[in-house]
Amino acid sequence: MQFQLQASDGRARAGLLDTPHGTVKTPFFMVVGTAASVKGMTVDQLRAAKTQVVLSNTYHLAVRPGPEAVRNRGGLAKFMGWNGPTLTDSGGFQVFSLAKKRKVTQEGVRFNNHIDGKELFLTPERAVEIQQDIGADIMMCLDVCPPAKAPRDDIQKSMLLTHDWAKRCQAKWQENPGGQALFGIAQGALFEDLRQESAEYLASLDFPGYAIGGVAVGEDTPDIRRIVNFTAPLLPAHKPRYLMGVGTPADIIAGVQAGVDMFDCVMPTRHARHFQAFTREGPINLKNAKFAEDDGPIEEGCDCETCRSVSRAYVRHLALLNELMASVWVTLHNVRFYLRLMEKLREAILAGRLAEAAGELYRV
RNA sequence: GGGAAGAUGCCCGAGUGGCCAAAGGGAACAGACUGUAAAUCUGUCGGGCCCCGCCCUACGAUGGUUCGAAUCCAUCUCUUCCCA
Numbered sequence: 001m002q003f004q005l006q007a008s009d010g011r012a013r014a015g016l017l018d019t020p021h022g023t024v025k026t027p028f029f030m031v032v033g034t035a036a037s038v039k040g041m042t043v044d045q046l047r048a049a050k051t052q053v054v055l056s057n058t059y060h061l062a063v064r065p066g067p068e069a070v071r072n073r074g075g076l077a078k079f080m081g082w083n084g085p086t087l088t089d090s091g092g093f094q095v096f097s098l099a100k101k102r103k104v105t106q107e108g109v110r111f112n113n114h115i116d117g118k119e120l121f122l123t124p125e126r127a128v129e130i131q132q133d134i135g136a137d138i139m140m141c142l143d144v145c146p147p148a149k150a151p152r153d154d155i156q157k158s159m160l161l162t163h164d165w166a167k168r169c170q171a172k173w174q175e176n177p178g179g180q181a182l183f184g185i186a187q188g189a190l191f192e193d194l195r196q197e198s199a200e201y202l203a204s205l206d207f208p209g210y211a212i213g214g215v216a217v218g219e220d221t222p223d224i225r226r227i228v229n230f231t232a233p234l235l236p237a238h239k240p241r242y243l244m245g246v247g248t249p250a251d252i253i254a255g256v257q258a259g260v261d262m263f264d265c266v267m268p269t270r271h272a273r274h275f276q277a278f279t280r281e282g283p284i285n286l287k288n289a290k291f292a293e294d295d296g297p298i299e300e301g302c303d304c305e306t307c308r309s310v311s312r313a314y315v316r317h318l319a320l321l322n323e324l325m326a327s328v329w330v331t332l333h334n335v336r337f338y339l340r341l342m343e344k345l346r347e348a349i350l351a352g353r354l355a356e357a358a359g360e361l362y363r364v
Numbered sequence: 365g366g367g368a369a370g371a372u373g374c375c376c377g378a379g380u381g382g383c384c385a386a387a388g389g390g391a392a393c394a395g396a397c398u399g400u401a402a403a404u405c406u407g408u409c410g411g412g413c414c415c416c417g418c419c420c421u422a423c424g425a426u427g428g429u430u431c432g433a434a435u436c437c438a439u440c441u442c443u444u445c446c447c448a
Contacts, residue, residue: 094401097401270402
C-alpha cells in the first residue's frame with residue numbers, strides 16, 4: 001500500500017493512498033456499512049455521494065454470513081456490489097460495545113454473539129484470518145477498547161494486551177499479506193504517557209498505517225481533542241493516520257488539523273435514521289414542528305440528491321409518518337455532507353488555507 | 365317495538381367507593397446518539413401557580429347516596445349488537 005503526501009498545512013496533510021480497489025484522496029471519511037451494507041443507501045447512491053471507502057466489521061460479518069461466505073462471494077467489495085476500496089474493523093470495538101457479551105483473556109476475546117448467542121472466539125490470528133476471507137483493502141489489528149473512563153490500571157492492561165495482539169496480528173498477516181494492508185491501533189485512553197508509549201511501540205512494529213483507537217468511548221469533547229492532538233504527531237508521518245470512530249463534523253475538522261488522514265463514524269447514517277441532518281450551522285432535527293412549512297432544502301447550496309429534490313417540510317412529513325424514505329433522504333444528505341466536508345478540507349490543505357476554511361465549513 | 369352491552373384525557377384502552385389528574389399503547393412535542401446489538405432510546409404529555417408542593421377543571425348529561433364517587437342509585441342523551 002502506497003501513501004503519498006501531496007501537501008501539508010500546519011499539521012494537516014493531503015495525500016493519495018493507493019489500494020487494490022483504487023486510489024483514495026486523503027484526508028477522507030469512511031462511510032460505515034457494518035454488515036456489508038450502508039444502512040439506507042444503494043451502491044449507486046454511495047458513488048453519487050462520492051464515497052471513497054466503505055467500512056465493514058469483522059465481528060458482524062463473522063457472525064453473519066460468515067467469513068467463508070463472503071470469500072466465496074468474491075470478497076466484501078464484490079459481495080456488496082460496491083467494488084471500491086474497503087476497510088474492516090477488527091471486532092475490537094465490540095469489546096467495548098458488547099462488553100456484556102464477551103470475555104477477554106490473553107488469548108483473545110470470546111463473544112456470545114448478539115444474534116443467537118453462539119460463541120465467536122476472536123484471537124488476533126483469527127481476526128486476521130477472518131479479515132483475509134472478507135478481503136477488505138485495509139484490515140485492522142484486533143485491539144482491546146476499554147471505556148475511556150476506566151481506571152488507569154485497566155487502561156494500561158488493555159493497552160499492553162493490544163500491543164501483544166498487534167504483534168500477533170502482524171505475524172499472522174505477514175504469512176500471507178496479499179494485497180491487503182494491516183493497520184495497528186494505539187490505545188491509552190486519556191493518559192498521555194500511555195498514549196505515547198502505545199504510539200511508540202506500534203511505530204516500532206512498522207505497520208502500513210496507524211490508528212488512534214479508544215476515542216469517543218465515553219469521554220468529553222475537550223478530552224477527545226486533547227488526546228488526538230497529543231497522539232497524532234507521535235504516529236509515523238509517512239504513514240496514514242486513522243482516527244477511529246470520530247466523529248462530529250467539528251471533531252473531524254479538529255482531527256484533520258491535528259494531522260489525521262482517515263475517519264469513520266456511524267453518526268451521519270445513524271443520525272439520519274433519527275431524522276437529524278447535518279448542516280454548516282449545526283445539526284437540525286427534521287421532525288421538529290418548526291420545519292412543517294419550510295420549503296427550503298435541508299441545506300442551502302448542498303449538491304446532494306435530497307437537497308436537489310425535496311424540502312425540509314416534505315422530509316418532516318415523511319419522518320412523522322415513519323416512512324422508510326425519510327431516513328433514506330436524510331442519509332443521502334448526511335453522507336454527502338460529510339464527504340463534501342472532507343473534499344473541502346482537502347482543497348483547503350492543498351491551497352494552504354485550512355485555518356480560514358475550517359471556520360467557514362462548520363460554524364458550530 | 366323488545367332486549368343486551370357500552371359511553372374514560374387528542375385517539376385506543378385499563379380502572380368498578382378513598383393509595384386516581386386516572387395504568388398501558390398510539391399520536392404529538394422535545395432531547396440523546398461518535399471504530400452500529402440502535403428505522404433505537406429517554407423525557408414531557410388537562411390547565412394554572414410562589415411548580416420536589418398547592419389550586420382549579422375533569423372520566424356522556426343532570427340529580428342523588430356517601431366523610432369521600434370515574435367507580436353506587438335514578439333519569440336523560442347518544443352508540444353498538446341481537447330479536448321482531
